[in-house]
Amino acid sequence: MSGKGAKKAPKKKGANGYKLPDPIPNGEILTDVAKKRWIIGPSIGVGGFGEIYSAASYTDGKSKTYPYVIKIEPHENGPLFVEMHFYMRNAKPTDIESWKRERKLPFLGMPSYIGSGSHECHNTKYRFVVMERFGKNLWDIFLENNRIFPEHTVYNIALQIIDVLEYMHNKTYVHADIKGANLLQSLKSADHNYLVDFGLASHYTNKTEYKPDPKKTHNGTIEYTSRDMHMGIPTMRGDFEILGYNMIQWLCGSLPWEKNLTEPLNVQKQKEKAFEDIPQFLKKCFSNTVPESIFKFMKLINVTKFNESPNYAKFKDILIRGLKDIGHKPGERLGFSASSTVSKVLATPGKIKKPASEVLRKSPRMQKTRSPSPVSNALNDSDLGSLIISSRKGKRVQDKRRILKNIEVTDDSDTEIEIKIKRKKKNKKDENSEVVNKDIGQKPLKRITKKSQKQYDPDETVSDDETKVNNFRHRELNRDQKC
Ligand SMILES: Nc1ncnc2c1ncn2[C@@H]1O[C@H](COP(=O)(O)OP(=O)(O)OP(=O)(O)O)[C@@H](O)[C@H]1O
Numbered sequence: 001m002s003g004k005g006a007k008k009a010p011k012k013k014g015a016n017g018y019k020l021p022d023p024i025p026n027g028e029i030l031t032d033v034a035k036k037r038w039i040i041g042p043s044i045g046v047g048g049f050g051e052i053y054s055a056a057s058y059t060d061g062k063s064k065t066y067p068y069v070i071k072i073e074p075h076e077n078g079p080l081f082v083e084m085h086f087y088m089r090n091a092k093p094t095d096i097e098s099w100k101r102e103r104k105l106p107f108l109g110m111p112s113y114i115g116s117g118s119h120e121c122h123n124t125k126y127r128f129v130v131m132e133r134f135g136k137n138l139w140d141i142f143l144e145n146n147r148i149f150p151e152h153t154v155y156n157i158a159l160q161i162i163d164v165l166e167y168m169h170n171k172t173y174v175h176a177d178i179k180g181a182n183l184l185q186s187l188k189s190a191d192h193n194y195l196v197d198f199g200l201a202s203h204y205t206n207k208t209e210y211k212p213d214p215k216k217t218h219n220g221t222i223e224y225t226s227r228d229m230h231m232g233i234p235t236m237r238g239d240f241e242i243l244g245y246n247m248i249q250w251l252c253g254s255l256p257w258e259k260n261l262t263e264p265l266n267v268q269k270q271k272e273k274a275f276e277d278i279p280q281f282l283k284k285c286f287s288n289t290v291p292e293s294i295f296k297f298m299k300l301i302n303v304t305k306f307n308e309s310p311n312y313a314k315f316k317d318i319l320i321r322g323l324k325d326i327g328h329k330p331g332e333r334l335g336f337s338a339s340s341t342v343s344k345v346l347a348t349p350g351k352i353k354k355p356a357s358e359v360l361r362k363s364p365r366m367q368k369t370r371s372p373s374p375v376s377n378a379l380n381d382s383d384l385g386s387l388i389i390s391s392r393k394g395k396r397v398q399d400k401r402r403i404l405k406n407i408e409v410t411d412d413s414d415t416e417i418e419i420k421i422k423r424k425k426k427n428k429k430d431e432n433s434e435v436v437n438k439d440i441g442q443k444p445l446k447r448i449t450k451k452s453q454k455q456y457d458p459d460e461t462v463s464d465d466e467t468k469v470n471n472f473r474h475r476e477l478n479r480d481q482k483c
Pocket residue numbers: 015016044045046047048049050052069131132133134135136137181182184196197199446
């Protein structure tokens with residue numbers, strides 16, 4: 001017990017370094033907009049701006065089990081505002097169920113909207129969202145697994161995510177922040193993952209011109225941000241690009257730009273270069289064999305126009321074929337440790353090709369990086385996939401050149417090793433290539449743009465939720481007041 005003059009415990013900090021408000025006390029009762037009451041249980045996680053608590057429907061007294069979670073943040077926080085309204089509009093359980101029925105999906109990793117409201121505590125007004133409770137996030141599992149997921153696991157996770165993206169895109173929204181930390185295992189089955197955190201969800205562009213938006217540039221979690229989002233343009237193909245970077249990280253252990261995350265323009269430039277020469281980029285990422293499915297997946301992103309619906313079936317087909325090639329199938333049990341697949345390979349020799357992600361591949365983290373040739377500012381066909389209005393082409397090129405031309409890509413690899421692009425029928429040897437070194441272990445952080453730090457009136461109506469996505473909190477709360 002602390003005596004007089006004992007120091008108070010330091011305030012918790014959010015995932016992005018912001019000080020968090022005082023915790024909401026265990027047993028606090030919250031009433032949502034539908035007048036349903038919820039009781040707060042123990043905290044289960046800390047996000048960028050607030051805390052996530054376990055929760056239960058309140059009838060009387062404390063609950064023994066907490067099957068829900070409540071995400072609660074000070075009222076002025078933009079992302080929770082956006083997330084709440086995204087849930088309310090797009091995640092009604094009946095909508096999700098009818099979509100699943102229509103599409104004949106046995107599972108859809110789209111969380112349902114349960115409830116939301118406002119609450120006052122510590123003389124501070126909070127906003128809260130009630131959600132289903134899920135289990136571990138994939139980022140933690142990835143770290144526990146020495147930063148490698150088996151190839152079949154990666155494809156099966158990606159298939160689940162694509163289903164959610166199709167659902168969201170159909171509702172005219174993009175997620176824009178797909179990452180392991182936002183993929184949570186179902187408590188009912190560890191093989192089912194839910195995509196959470198809709199704090200950066202926004203309507204995708206339906207413009208005919210590729211028009212960069214300086215207010216939204218680099219939004220997202222920088223290592224995965226799509227090239228379109230680096231330009232401030234939310235696109236459906238951008239979600240696939242983000243997914244692609246995640247898949248590469250899960251398979252390789254790291255992404256080539258992880259050392260440069262404090263320099264968004266540098267990261268952007270490296271991504272532009274990656275799509276100018278996909279085989280070269282993949283050779284750099286994969287120190288041994290490049291899975292053909294990843295190559296095809298990236299190529300398909302590259303030919304998808306910025307304002308068109310991605311070909312979901314084709315993306316899925318690439319992954320399903322990839323699974324079949326390594327003796328696996330869609331919808332099977334996930335299995336996160338590499339050994340689970342190795343034993344399967346050994347159990348059915350001859351039938352199954354050794355997955356690229358496993359035994360043969362060295363972790364890129366073990367190797368040093370090498371300077372690639374200087375990045376050219378020229379844009380090639382890979383960029384043209386994003387341009388449908390030829391008169392705008394030059395403009396975009398100009399925009400990109402202007403933004404990117406002063407960026408030096410820093411890379412210091414010194415190891416060259418031979419790698420191969422895996423072909424379905426033949427293994428074609430390729431030239432020598434660099435791999436990159438990464439020494440990272442932190443949970444990827446969401447980038448907060450300058451615009452994000454503006455405050456807004458919490459009593460504003462919800463009609464302009466897209467603009468509020470950037471209106472993150474930047475003032476500290478008065479934490480000395482009691483509930
Ligand atoms: N429905 C849920 N069930 C169980 N755990 C959850 C749930 N939602 C979030 N979490 C956990 O709480 C933590 C923070 O969640 P979330 O990412 O949604 O917060 P956030 O404030 O948006 O974070 P950030 O902005 O930093 O990404 C995560 O580690 C996640 O694992």
